[in-house]
Amino acid sequence: MSQLPVSLSINIPFLNNNHALIAQKSLSPDPMLKPDTVNVQYKIKNNTILNIIVNGIDDRVIRVTVNNLLENLKTIIECFETF
Amino acid sequence: MSGPTALYTNTNNETETKEFTVSKDVSNLSSDGTTTGPSPYLLESTNGEYIDKDKPAPLNLGNPMGVLRGQVTDLQDQINVFLTERIQQSKNGDVEEIDEDEDEEEEDNEDEE
DSSP states (O other), X not given: OOSSOEEEEEEEXXXXXXXXXXXXXXXXXXXXXXXXXXXXXXXXXXXXXXXXXXXXXXXXXXXXXXXXXXXXXXXXXXXXXXX | OOOOEEEEEEOSSSOEEEEXXXXXXXXXXXXXXXXXXXXXXXXXXXXXXXXXXXXXXXXXXXXXXXXXXXXXXXXXXXXXXXXXXXXXXXXXXXXXXXXXXXXXXXXXXXXHO
16 A cells, blocks of 8 residues: 555646646645645646646545645636636 | 546555546536535524625636636536545445445435335
8 A cells, every 4th residue: 555545636728838837836835734644746738737636645635635726726717717 | 628637546455546527518617616615504503694705706608717717616526526425435434335325225215206
């Protein structure tokens, strides 16, 4: 059994590389409170797709982390939508 | 622009995977997720008078970013429902037994109707 056996990989397609980069740079400074139970990696694929990989110790940790992450992501997308 | 996707993987015992995708039909999208916002307990305890100051703005479906926000909300709901079910099942012990019990209950309900 690996140390963090549960993972969720999320792909968010943006219109352009700039939006993907802004989203990555806005989300990535958020520190994990318990890095031994969950970690998050951000990558940009094919220039416009933000790939977020969340690895966690169990489903509960993944659910809390991903829900919070997607709430923050929606705020970022709402900013793109408005401005 | 294709929609957002997600892939769940659990390698705890056997490897389990589940893929999440969003519908291409944008007319059903909403910024109000079914698993986000104030809890039923909060609404009940304030007699439905609770004002949600964090309520997301309505979607602008004429804007690709409005569509993306609705799709992310849909994806978030799917992930939350899936993981909540798994958490409840693991709390109650054997996952397979619970599934069978739920199926039996559903069949019983259908029979009663």
